[in-house]
Amino acid sequence: MNIVIINGSPRKNGATARILHTMEQQLLGKANVYVEFVNISDLEITPCNGCCLCYKTGHCYMNDDAEKLSNRIALADGLVIGSPTYASNVSGQLKLFIDRGHFVIEQLLHGKYAVSIATGENYGSSDTSKIIIKLLKYSGARVIGKIVCNLPFNKEPNETSKVTRQICELSEKIYGDFQTKRKYLFQTIIHKIIFTVGIKPFVKRKGENYKGVIDKWRTYQVTKS
Known part of the structure; x- marks a missing residue:
């Protein structure tokens, strides 16, 4: 099993990173498991400029770390995304990657197993968790659980x-x-509705x-x- 773990925090030793590293060690103790741990703060990611060219070509013309990480996620069997809570949302660093990662429209996570991790000091962590889970589900993942x-x-x-x-x-x-x-089953039914009613007709209209x-x-x- 190939799993990508993304630490969406700019801090490499904060609460989010520590939880993710502990999960990494747990997973590495299992047979035939490979884990790639990614600190989002190590990556060079240019913000999306909304040109939509990737929808036509299948890739972004900015061949930076966002494109490379998205390609590696496409080959993985599982994904764990963790983020601290900033203004009841994910970190800015993680949002940059979400915008560039080819997630929802392309169905990057189709059939993959996924986990959401959200941390915070005050209110808002549950909002962050909901944002991550929505991304995972809309992108085709099977969300097996969360930590808030x-x-x-x-x-x-x-x-x-x-x-x-x-x-x-x-x-x-x-x-x-x-x-x-x-x-x-329930996630599969909901996703089928989202894809069949919302995403697929929209894409087909674009030719x-x-x-x-x-x-x-x-x-x-x-x-x-």
Whole structure:
């Protein structure tokens, strides 16, 4: 199993990173699991300029770290995204990648297993979690669970028994679900409605301007035509 873990925090040793590293170690203890840990702050990502050329060509003309990471996620079996809470939202660094990552329209996460991690010190962490989960589901992922962690600044999250338990449970679950190829019926139905009613007709109306999207769907086995 190939899993990409993204630390969406600009801090490499903050609460988000510590939770993600603990999950990384849990997963690496399982048979035939490879984990790529990515600190979003290490990447060179140019903001999306809204040209929509990627929908036609299948790739962004700005061949920077965003494009490379998106390609690696496409080859993965699972994805874990973590972010601190800034103004009841994900970090700016993570949002840059979300805008450039070819997630929703291209269905980058079709059939992949995913986990959301959101941290914060005050209110808003649940909003951040909802934003990440919405991204994952709309992109075609099977969301197996989440961690929403509120704690004081610079406090060690793994000192909290609840968080430690959740990390263990989610590590077991994402691995087990992949092994059994578990399908989440309710999520599948909701996603089918979103894709069939909202995304697919929109893309079809665009014709040749969205040819790259159709090609991605075939590659990801989202659709045959």
